[in-house]
Amino acid sequence: MAASVILLLLGIWAVGAITEGFKVITSEQARRLEISRKQPAVPDMRLIDQAGQMFRFGEWVKEKNKFLIVDFIYTNCQSLCRALGTEFQQLQRNVVERGLQDRVQLLSVSFDPVHDSHAVLRQYADRLQATPDIWTFATVGKASDLDALLRTFGVTVIPDRQGGFQHNAALVWVAPSGKLVRVTDYDASDHLSMLDELAGSN
Amino acid sequence: MALHMLLQFPLILLAGWLLAKGVPEQARSMAQTWNHAGIAGLLVVAMVLIFWMIPRALDLVLIDRTLEFWKFLTLALAGAALELSWQPAGMIVRGFFLGNMLPMMMVAGWLYVEAPVRLCNSYLSNDQLRTGSGLLALAIAGSMVWLHAFFMPSVREADGETL
Structure with missing residues (x-):
């Protein structure tokens, strides 16, 4: 007993x-x-944007002094990343409508640096009609930095044996201080109200 | 995932079971003093299996060495506890154990099959589907074997069981 x-x-x-x-x-x-x-800080590693510019992630966030919304993608992706892309397109539109260009920045990070060179990223950005001032595309400068980056954001990427990847998709919200504060589903309905909140706190 | 849950787990359980077969009679009867009617032992088995059906445990054990050590230890222990408790447990205790474990396996299997998202970040979605179907099949097969044993007195007598 x-x-x-x-x-x-x-x-x-x-x-x-x-x-x-x-x-x-x-x-x-x-x-x-x-x-x-825990609100971990953004790792301060080198990233390359779609224009081929190197920047340090942590410094970049602080310099921008904006709220950052991050997703993780690869350009060959046929499924989840498309949904993420559509969501970001809508967010971009809403950011412009609300005049939040100075307060909100979108960032899509590719976890496939071997294929997604900055030229490939630029094509992808053009296809999605991304406005460079609002929506940045980037990937890691050194492939060896990828693991640490994904670990901080809690992203797991596994090859799907058909040349692609399966990965957990979500939007990560980073405060201007460089701290990760929140994770939301890519199809969550509360993104607009969060943007409104930001707009209202002006 | 399917190999992890449906092959490796049962093999570790089996290893524990076989190890317990070697326990001498004296130690066995000593164990019975705290394992009345096999209840404590089957409780161990139930809790270990519940734990290892949680999707996060399956994910975390792939990257956490300490947890992996505990996986081998607890599953082997559960196998041993099953061997030491099955005979002492009567039909009622066994029925209670299986009546809880089999439906739980079905629910877990159904969850893996029906979930609209991947439940484990480290496994592919078709692997999840395979695992779910496997769990369901195992639970249904287990139920049939159990019902057969319950309603066929000849099998019960052959096992030398008493109610």
């Missing part, structure tokens, strides 16, 4: 630990909870 009770408590403790106190069952939910709790 006593043994069973102790074992039961141990089991409940273990399940509670892996689910962050019965809040999450997947690692995707866990990474979102962790980012909003």
